[in-house]
Amino acid sequence: MENNVIPALRFPEFTDQWNSDKLGSIATFSKGKGISKADIDENGATECIRYGELYTVYSEVISEIKSKTNLDIDSLVLSDANDVIIPASGETQIDIATASCVLKAGVALSGDLNIIKSETDGVFLSYYLNNAKKYKIARLAQGISVVHLYSSQLASLNVNIPSPDEQTKISAFLMSIDKRIKILEKKKAELEHYKKGVMQKLFARTIRFKKDDGSDFPDWEEKKLGELGETFNGLTGKTKVDFGEGKPYIQYMQIFSNSQIDTSQFGLVKIEDGENQSKAQLGDVFFTTSSETPNEIGTSSVLTVEVDEVYLNSFCFGYRPNSLDELVPEFSQFFFRSENVRRKVIKLAQGSTRFNMSKLELVKIKFDFPKKDEQVKIANFLISIDKSIEKVGVQIEDSILFKQGLLQKMFV
Incomplete structure (x- = not known):
């Protein structure tokens, strides 16, 4: 094969060309053996790796093992130090192209794992396959609803090794x-x-x-939220065609994902002259009114900077303090996300498959300030x-x- 391969960046003491070959010429292949989720035991005698953990737990190098099993060791396939493992099946082609080097011997390797053994440094090979060859490996995988990657396909892969x-x-x-x-x-x-x-x-x-x-x-004072401010609604009367241009508005995820509004993430909405829409201002606290779980209801975010003309999305409502001396914006961003406050707010969740919250009930809650x-x-x-x-x-x-x-x- 052609042997004229040199990387763009390398350590100065190395000048030789890399050797080009087929992966099948420098490695042998085998498969792991089934270990189900039910076989995992935190007090198990044998460390093990399940193929799904390559997506969620491990990266290129596996030095510490998460799972254990009590399956009979004679029924298991055990690793050698330096083994490289790649999933044999997965949901997408790009996900399946995920290699990891197992540094420890004696680790049980589950089914749906391709095991690559070679004299090549396994850590190098896992980094190399995950980066230089990831998309080529992905193209080798076959399948529609479930994608499969076979050792014969891996063996055909062209590799360059220093x-x-x-x-x-x-x-x-x-x-x-x-x-x-x-x-x-x-x-x-x-x-x-x-x-x-x-x-x-x-x-x-x-x-x-x-x-x-x-x-x-001084001691903290107990007050209803309604004593310190009032609520207001988000946008009304808007349809899909109104969004994408116009005036800035605070989006749902700006509230859900951060305790203070990121002003670089505003959406845009058309606002006609004379429209009666509430505008946001410094110190306003925004709450989500709907969520998939009770624990996410009433998630809050605070506007901690001055803004000119900004509106609020229709899936949230705002709360405006009467005075920023009574409720400091920078304090509010932490207060309304504190565990003590969240416990009370979560109790307002109503629903079964989708949960909603009433702003009228929120302002009745007593908090210590x-x-x-x-x-x-x-x-x-x-x-x-x-x-x-x-x-x-x-x-x-x-x-x-x-x-x-x-x-x-x-x-x-």
């Missing part, structure tokens, strides 16, 4: 990037967990801030945590983009 030393260097480098990403993801998850815990304590008042002079803030100065202290503290979470999130995104850029140039 020297063992270069394989090892590439594998170690890419694993180091993935390790950094996992560390950052763990850090982000820990910050999110910390925020959730501290929010519960702040709004349950098991912890309290002090005033700047060290004295206590702190004074403005304490609201500001709470908001500033939680915002600082959010900024830390956002910073780590950006680092994760940057690392993933960096890895993707490398993968496009390091393989041929």
Whole structure:
């Protein structure tokens, strides 16, 4: 075969061309053996991998095993260290082209897994197949409702393989990037967990801030939501043809997905002169009125910036505080998503297959509110945590983009 293959990006100590071959010439193939979901036991004696976990749990390298089974070990197919596994069936062609290297020997491999054994570095091969050859593998898969990938098809795949030393260097480098990403993801998850815990304590008042002079803030006051503001409706009288151009409006997912309105995500709607439509303003709290589950009803988001002319979608309603000194916008974004508030709001859900909530009932609920100065202290503290979470999130995104850029140039 043609042997004139050099990647665009490589480590300087390597200059030799990569060797072109068929995967079937450098590897042997076998299949796993059935392990059903019912066979999984968290106290099982044998670690195991089910094919569905390649989509949901694992990436290119499998070092820690999630599942265990108590099936007779003699009835199982066990891994050798360095095995590369690829699903033998799946829902789509692109999903099935998912390779992972098993670093441990003795792991039971379930049915519907193609097992690739070779002298090639398995970690290198899994990264290589998942990136340089992903779409070619996808095109090999056959089927309509269920897609299948056979070892004979994998064997026909053209591959380009560097020297063992270069394989090892590439594998170690890419694993180091993935390790950094996992560390950052763990850090982000820990910050999110910390925020959730501290929010519960702040709004349950098991912890309290002090005033700047060290004295206590006043007790929180119980008030009905209707005493502090009033509700208003979203857009009325609009049809599908009215959307896509015109004035900005707050969309349902802007409310559902974030505690504060992302002003870069407005939709557009036609508003004629003289129309009687409610406009959103700084400090407004928006609630979803309908959801598929009771736990999602009344999800809130707050407009924390000044806007000129912005409307609200028709599947949500707004709540406008009488005074931003009584209900500080930055405080509201956390308060209405706190566990104490959500417990009360969820009780308003009505329905069976689809759940709805009455805004008239919402304003009757009594909540405990702190004074403005304490609201500001709470908001500033939680915002600082959010900024830390956002910073780590950006680092994760940057690392993933960096890895993707490398993968496009390091393989041929």
